[in-house]
Every structure is written in C-alpha cells, then in structure tokens.
Amino acid sequence: MTERVPVIAGNWKMHRDHLEAIQLVQKLAYHLQEDDYEGQEVVVCPPFVALRSVQTLLQSDKLPIHLGAQNCHSEDEGAFTGEISATMLARLDVRYVVVGHSERRELFGETDEIVNAKVAAVQRHKMRPILCVGEVLDQREAGQAVDVVVSQLQGSLAGIRVADPEELVVAYEPVWAIGTGKTATPQDAQDMCAAIRTELASLYDEQTAAGIRIQYGGSVKPGNVRELMSQPDIDGALVGGASLSSEDFALIVGHRR
Numbered sequence: 001m002t003e004r005v006p007v008i009a010g011n012w013k014m015h016r017d018h019l020e021a022i023q024l025v026q027k028l029a030y031h032l033q034e035d036d037y038e039g040q041e042v043v044v045c046p047p048f049v050a051l052r053s054v055q056t057l058l059q060s061d062k063l064p065i066h067l068g069a070q071n072c073h074s075e076d077e078g079a080f081t082g083e084i085s086a087t088m089l090a091r092l093d094v095r096y097v098v099v100g101h102s103e104r105r106e107l108f109g110e111t112d113e114i115v116n117a118k119v120a121a122v123q124r125h126k127m128r129p130i131l132c133v134g135e136v137l138d139q140r141e142a143g144q145a146v147d148v149v150v151s152q153l154q155g156s157l158a159g160i161r162v163a164d165p166e167e168l169v170v171a172y173e174p175v176w177a178i179g180t181g182k183t184a185t186p187q188d189a190q191d192m193c194a195a196i197r198t199e200l201a202s203l204y205d206e207q208t209a210a211g212i213r214i215q216y217g218g219s220v221k222p223g224n225v226r227e228l229m230s231q232p233d234i235d236g237a238l239v240g241g242a243s244l245s246s247e248d249f250a251l252i253v254g255h256r257r
C-alpha cells in the first residue's frame, strides 16, 4: 500500500491581521516539538494579507510549516477587481490552496464548475489544491450524502489529471459539522472518506487513489483528533476554529505524543 503522509492544516478563515498572524505562528512553533513535524505535514492558511509576513517568518526562522491560501481565482491575471490569482500565491511560496470550501460554495456561489477551474489553476502553478467536499444536514438525513459528495468530486475534478497523488488533497467537510461543535463520528467520517477513495479510483486508478490524502474537517479538536486520524482512510485534518489557538492547534498537530 502507498504511504500517505498526513496533512494537518489550519484554515484561519477571516481571522487575524498580519501582525496577529505572525504571533500565532510564533506561538505555534513554540508549542510544537521537533517530532511533531516528522512524518506529517503542518500547514497554516492565513488570510491573503498575512501570507507575506508569515512567509517571511517561516523562511527566517526555518520553520517546517507550509503555507496555504484559502482561495484563489481561476485566471492568472486580468480585470477581476478584488481577486487573487494562483500565480500570485505561487510567488509567495504557497504550497496548498483550499478550493471549494463550503463557505465559498454557499456564501459566494461557487459551483463545481468554478471550483474545477480553480483546481486547474492551482495545479498549473505547481501548488496543491485542498479540494473541499461535503453534504449539508438535509442531504445526510435524506441518505444522499455519498451521492452529493461523489457528484462534487466528479464536477470539481472533471478533466483534472493527477500525475503524482501528492499533488491533490481532498477534504471531507460535512457542512453540518463546521463550526457547530458537532463532529461526524469517526466511523461516519471513515465511511465517507472510503467512499471518496473509491470514487477517486474510478476517476483515476487504484494506485493513484491509494496515494491521495483525504482530510476530515468539521469541529476537529484536541480531544477528537486522535480517533479521527486513526481511521484507515483519514489522512489529516482541516481545522477551523481550533487552529486559531496556538495551544489547541499544537495539541492537534501533536496528537501522536
């Protein structure tokens, strides 16, 4: 079986200005132990305006934390007032870009087609998309969760090639678990991540699917991360609220201690 290096990413959403961002990363680095970086990737996704300061800090202090962005535009440049391109992010040493987060889908009208174009843009600039998928509560209660997620995968990955499985990360984020304190049970999260891997195998091939990292996201906390991460198809976490506390995020990253 292909070794998958887990990815633990903090999605700060619209929190922390660039000065607070520096402090948060400094504190996080203080709380993390050297072993915590071994065999897994640690990623922080600050708001756009903090990327440059965090990049500078990570470089100057030689911190093995990777930089992520929360969104990008699908075009490389142009008359798109207020938007940020993948080209610009790549210049800031951004390694991961969250694409298709449910907040973008719900609040900013992002369709699978838009998400698909963003995935392509991120890949074009040699960064790695963290493609978010997930069902809302009504869909889960109606027994449609797997169908919804499979259809999001098919739409968002249409025409996307994956030469190296490390190039793509999928984040399963059940919308009803985001910011609510409700977590999917480890078994439900595992079942969906397994279904995602099965779909990836039919979109690509078994070997590629076996190498793609699948994160769980939705109220991940220090107290539940270990059980979630111990599931065979869960290869990391996409953490919202708890990533804004350096202590909590360090406990999540350091869950193997």
Ligand SMILES: O=C(CO)COP(=O)(O)O
Binding pocket: 011, 101, 173, 177, 178, 179, 180, 181, 217, 218, 219, 220, 238, 239, 240, 241, 242
């Ligand atoms: O949306 C999320 C990460 O992208 C999850 O947010 P919470 O961890 O705050 O539930």
